[in-house]
Amino acid sequence: MLDKKDDVLILAIESSCDETAAAVVRNGREILSNVIYSQIALHTVYGGVVPEIASRKHIEKINQVIRQALTESGKKLQDMSAVAVTYGPGLVGALLVGVSAAKAISFASGIPLIGVHHIEGHISANYIENKSLEPPFICLVVSGGHSHLVVVKDYGEYEIIGRTRDDAAGEAFDKVARAIGLGYPGGPKIDNISTKGNPDAIRFPRAKVVGAEYDFSFSGLKSAVLNYLNSCEMKGEKVNQADVAASFQKAVIDVLVEHSIHGVKEFGFDKFAIAGGVASNSSLRKAFEKECRENGIHFYHPSPLLCTDNAAMIGTAGYYEYRKGIRHGLDLNAVPNLKLGESV
Numbered sequence: 001m002l003d004k005k006d007d008v009l010i011l012a013i014e015s016s017c018d019e020t021a022a023a024v025v026r027n028g029r030e031i032l033s034n035v036i037y038s039q040i041a042l043h044t045v046y047g048g049v050v051p052e053i054a055s056r057k058h059i060e061k062i063n064q065v066i067r068q069a070l071t072e073s074g075k076k077l078q079d080m081s082a083v084a085v086t087y088g089p090g091l092v093g094a095l096l097v098g099v100s101a102a103k104a105i106s107f108a109s110g111i112p113l114i115g116v117h118h119i120e121g122h123i124s125a126n127y128i129e130n131k132s133l134e135p136p137f138i139c140l141v142v143s144g145g146h147s148h149l150v151v152v153k154d155y156g157e158y159e160i161i162g163r164t165r166d167d168a169a170g171e172a173f174d175k176v177a178r179a180i181g182l183g184y185p186g187g188p189k190i191d192n193i194s195t196k197g198n199p200d201a202i203r204f205p206r207a208k209v210v211g212a213e214y215d216f217s218f219s220g221l222k223s224a225v226l227n228y229l230n231s232c233e234m235k236g237e238k239v240n241q242a243d244v245a246a247s248f249q250k251a252v253i254d255v256l257v258e259h260s261i262h263g264v265k266e267f268g269f270d271k272f273a274i275a276g277g278v279a280s281n282s283s284l285r286k287a288f289e290k291e292c293r294e295n296g297i298h299f300y301h302p303s304p305l306l307c308t309d310n311a312a313m314i315g316t317a318g319y320y321e322y323r324k325g326i327r328h329g330l331d332l333n334a335v336p337n338l339k340l341g342e343s344v
């Protein structure tokens with residue numbers, strides 16, 4: 001398709017954790033290319049992401065990934081309206097690689113620079129395949145580092161109504177997977193083995209936070225799984241991995257669904273979206289589909305590839321920032337603990 005004169009093309013870069021990614025996105029909702037180099041295999045032997053190794057691999061891969069994204073899009077650097085990059089939250093060394101690459105591109109080519117919040121990127125992934133989705137709506141963001149229930153008031157305008165008090169949902173998946181011997185990355189492995197287990201085999205706790213009805217807490221659930229494993233060992237009983245995985249997964253999903261649907265109803269929305277790596281979980285998607293159908297709520301979710309870290313989502317979020325006139329200077333820095341709705 002030929003570009004129209006006022007088309008906005010964003011070159012997007014993401015390197016906040018263990019994926020080196022670049023994409024070209026047209027007008028916020030159309031992916032022209034989406035290149036993801038996953039480092040997962042590299043970190044698996046250590047049972048989790050090793051920040052120093054992640055940074056070094058990003059440095060090795062970033063130029064290659066950006067070049068490939070441009071080539072696959074059929075566009076040139078000069079065709080880009082802006083370069084958007086994740087500048088937080090995430091691992092500082094990993095973020096710095098993407099931020100430095102974007103700043104170098106902006107400096108050398110004169111293309112405007114836009115720093116993007118990683119979670120804003122995850123939420124924005126919903127706009128890519130759901131062309132008619134517009135704010136306001138409620139979004140549950142569940143990733144390796146965050147579990148937030150967010151009111152998306154407008155593009156780039158957020159209010160967090162619920163958050164985790166301890167572990168993020170993805171973190172709980174990863175820790176429990178390690179405890180039952182499934183290894184890293186835990187989420188997809190638990191998702192997979194759970195299809196062979198009984199979700200009602202073990203009754204794990206569903207935590208509520210007193211006085212904060214939309215908040216989450218997963219560390220008690222993680223301890224309950226560890227206690228269960230210990231007691232099996234002491235009694236000499238064999239652990240059924242699939243049953244433990246399925247029962248744990250159900251406990252997480254029950255809480256996520258209950259709090260989210262309650263929030264959507266209480267705040268009077270009819271649109272609900274999910275985002276982040278855990279949003280690719282097949283049982284979670286089924287559970288939300290059912291609940292939303294039964295409650296007359298429109299349910300939105302990105303396809304699994306756009307739930308986990310990618311640069312297309314950063315291109316979409318960057319597009320809406322671009323339209324608002326947001327531009328960053330070459331003093332843009334990585335901000336590892338950047339809060340949603342806060343800009344630096």
Ligand code: KG4
Pocket residue numbers: 017142143144145146169170171173174185186187188191276277278279280281282307308309
């Ligand atoms: O969004 P993401 O790719 O990176 C962060 O921003 O954290 O999320 C990664 C997290 C990991 O904890 C991973 O175990 C989890 O998402 N995850 C899943 C699934 N796929 C990835 N959790 C449950 N089920 C899955 N299918």
Ligand code: ZN
Pocket residue numbers: 118122143144276277308309
């Ligand atoms: Zn992420």
